[in-house]
Structures are given as C-alpha cells and as structure tokens.
Amino acid sequence: MKSRARERARKKRILTVAAAYLGIAVLAGGIFALALREYGRNHADEDDSNGNEVIGISSVTASDQSLKQSLETSPEPVLAPTATPLPTATLTPTPVPEPSSQYLENLSGYDAGEVIDSGRIDESNLNLYFTSVSIEKNDDVYNRIIGKSFVDNDDIALSELRYIKMLHVNFNGECQVGELIVNKSVSDDVISIFETLFEDRYEIEKMHLIDDYWTGDASGSDYNSIDHNNTSAFCYRAATGSSHLSKHALGLAIDINPQQNPYVTIADDGTVRYSHDNAAEYSEDRSLPHAITDSDGAYRLFTEHGWTWGGSWSSPKDYQHFQISG
Numbered sequence: 001m002k003s004r005a006r007e008r009a010r011k012k013r014i015l016t017v018a019a020a021y022l023g024i025a026v027l028a029g030g031i032f033a034l035a036l037r038e039y040g041r042n043h044a045d046e047d048d049s050n051g052n053e054v055i056g057i058s059s060v061t062a063s064d065q066s067l068k069q070s071l072e073t074s075p076e077p078v079l080a081p082t083a084t085p086l087p088t089a090t091l092t093p094t095p096v097p098e099p100s101s102q103y104l105e106n107l108s109g110y111d112a113g114e115v116i117d118s119g120r121i122d123e124s125n126l127n128l129y130f131t132s133v134s135i136e137k138n139d140d141v142y143n144r145i146i147g148k149s150f151v152d153n154d155d156i157a158l159s160e161l162r163y164i165k166m167l168h169v170n171f172n173g174e175c176q177v178g179e180l181i182v183n184k185s186v187s188d189d190v191i192s193i194f195e196t197l198f199e200d201r202y203e204i205e206k207m208h209l210i211d212d213y214w215t216g217d218a219s220g221s222d223y224n225s226i227d228h229n230n231t232s233a234f235c236y237r238a239a240t241g242s243s244h245l246s247k248h249a250l251g252l253a254i255d256i257n258p259q260q261n262p263y264v265t266i267a268d269d270g271t272v273r274y275s276h277d278n279a280a281e282y283s284e285d286r287s288l289p290h291a292i293t294d295s296d297g298a299y300r301l302f303t304e305h306g307w308t309w310g311g312s313w314s315s316p317k318d319y320q321h322f323q324i325s326g
Contacts, residue, residue: 106131107165112179112208121167121175130195132162132187141209145181148211149218149235156250161234162187166194168204171290178207181234183251186324189305190233190254193298202297203290204257207231222248226276226320229259241316253323256298260290261311261319282319292319 103122107129110116122128135141141163142150150158162184170176182190197204210232213225218237225232233254239246240263247253255261262279264272274283286293292311293299299309302322310318 104129107167107177110177112165112177112212113206114177115170116167116175116177118175126167126195126198130164130166130191130198132164132184132191134159134184135161135163135181141181144209144211148214148221149181149209151236153236155245156183156236160184161251164190164194166191166207167198168194168207169198169201171203171205173201173203176206178204178231179209180207180232180254181209181251182254183234183326185326186252193301193305196301197297200297204231205229205259205290210235223275226255226258226263227278229257229278231256231258240318247323250326252326253321255318255320256292256322257290258320260288261292263310263316263318263320266315266317286319298322 102120103125104116104120105128135145135158137158142158150161160183161181164180164182164187166178166180167175168178178194180190206229208225208230210221210225210230213228213230214221215224218235222232222235222237222240231254232248234248234251235246236249237246238244238249248255259276259278260282262274262276262283264274264279264283266272272283274280282288282291285291292309294309294311299311303309305324307322307324310316310321310323
C-alpha cells in the first residue's frame with residue numbers, strides 16, 4: 001500500500017511539472033509571435049541591399065493574430081495542486097535480545113564425572129558450584145545409597161549426613177563435577193577446603209559416591225573404588241584391618257587420589273607392603289605427581305581446619321586419608 005501511494009504522488013509531481021513547462025512554452029511562443037509581427041510592421045516594403053523586395057512579415061500576421069487572440073482568450077494554465085506528502089512511518093527498531101549469561105548458575109543437571117567448559121564457570125562466584133544439602137528419604141541420593149554405603153544403624157542417622165556437589169580439576173586440567181557425602185558438622189569446612197583446592201587448580205582424578213563402585217559389601221566396594229583411583233568419603237564400614245568403625249562410617253574422613261596415595265604397612269625391616277598393584281611405584285617414591293606430602297596443598301588446607309593426615313602415622317601409613325574427630 002505504501003509503494004502505491006508513493007507511485008501516485010510521483011506521477012502527480014511529474015504532471016505538475018509538465019503542465020508548468022507547457023504553460024511557459026505557450027507563453028514564450030506568443031511573445032515571439034508578437035515580436036515578429038512588430039518587426040514586420042516596421043520593415044514592410046523595404047528593399048534589401050540587392051534591390052529585392054522584402055517580403056512583408058505582415059503577410060503572416062493573420063495567423064499570428066489568431067494566435068494572439070488565442071493567447072489573450074486562453075485561460076491561465078491550471079497547475080495541479082501540490083500533492084500533500086504522505087507521513088513517513090516511524091520505524092520502531094526491533095529490540096535485540098540481550099545475550100544470556102555465559103556462566104552456569106549451578107550444577108543442576110550435571111552428574112559426577114561430567115566435564116564442564118571452564119568458560120562456563122563464574123570464577124568470581126564459585127560458591128554457586130559448591131553446595132551442601134540434606135538427604136531425604138526416597139530422594140535421588142537416598143535411593144543411590146540405601147542398602148549400600150548407608151544402612152539403618154545406631155551410630156549415624158541420615159539426618160546427620162550432607163550431600164556435597166562441587167567442582168574439581170581432573171588430571172587433564174579440566175573442570176569436572178564431583179560429589180561427596182560427609183557429616184553435617186564438617187560440611188562447611190569441606191566445602192571451604194575443596195573450593196580453595198579448585199581455585200589452586202589442585203588435581204583430583206575423580207570424585208564419586210562409593211556406591212558407584214558397589215560390589216555387594218562395604219569392604220569390597222571400598223577396594224574397588226580405590227582401584228579406580230576414586231576420591232570418596234562416607235561409607236558405613238569398619239576401619240581397614242579392624243573391627244572398629246572407620247571415621248568414614250561417620251562421614252568424618254576423606255580419601256584423596258588413593259592410587260597415588262596408597263595405604264601401606266611398613267615391616268620392622270623397612271619393607272613396604274601395599275594392597276593395590278596400581279599403587280606400587282607410589283608406595284615408596286613420594287616425589288611423583290599427585291603424591292600427598294607435608295608440603296602439599298591438600299595437607300596444608302586440611303590440617304589448617306583441624307584434620308589429621310594418615311601419612312603422618314608410623315605404620316600403617318594411609319597417605320590418601322584425612323580425618324577429624326566428631
């Protein structure tokens with residue numbers, strides 16, 4: 001509709017200009033005819049320099065007279081009215097949607113072991129990715145652990161445990177999702193420790209609930225988890241080589257990178273014995289990558305929060321193990 005209106009306006013302007021030019025042309029022709037007639041009157045019957053009679057221009061004035069009369073009686077040309085310009089529509093710019101935030105708001109929808117692009121992590125708000133929640137009957141975490149790492153008992157209630165989801169840096173230097181279950185009395189300290197480890201880019205290969213490595217009983221599942229170099233915490237079981245409850249059974253112990261930090265016994269003759277073949281080279285050479293020593297970042301942070309390190313024991317030595325009194 002707008003293009004048709006513009007076309008009509010353009011044609012009107014052309015007609016207006018044409019009419020104006022036509023009027024000017026007619027007027028100019030009339031003036032010329034009058035001038036020509038006047039010239040004829042003034043030079044009628046004059047001979048040219050060769051003795052020839054000049055033809056009187058008055059001989060053509062009859063037609064000029066009619067032209068004069070036509071001009072005198074013709075009405076002035078009526079110019080077409082100037083077209084009223086159509087209002088120009090004001091175009092409202094299409095709003096450009098603001099780009100959605102590049103950062104994740106939380107770890108909802110991500111499972112332990114999933115790698116996340118570091119560009120999606122808001123380094124100025126790491127607390128978004130380190131969360132602690134209670135475990136309720138029949139929720140997802142409860143259904144994963146019931147009858148496995150957690151059983152009904154008189155030592156630790158479900159309400160005394162907290163499920164922590166967090167980020168850690170894996171052995172490839174990537175941001176990876178991890179999870180632990182710990183005692184609620186230490187959950188804040190655990191979050192603080194692991195958030196700092198993440199900031200320091202401290203590497204932990206993987207961090208799953210021990211239930212992901214369940215073999216049917218707590219002892220065998222702990223062994224399987226260690227064989228997969230899995231960092232873990234809560235599991236209701238006895239301490240290794242003992243009938244007493246482990247600190248893990250109360251959610252007050254954490255094992256970190258167990259392959260590089262094995263549980264070993266040292267004989268009187270200095271012979272080092274270990275249970276996991278993948279830990280052989282780390283049993284004596286504590287200078288290898290990811291081996292925890294008393295100058296290690298994990299050692300420093302845990303001991304600053306009042307935890308003790310199994311690597312400080314005389315025998316056995318449990319280099320992977322940090323615990324705290326409840």
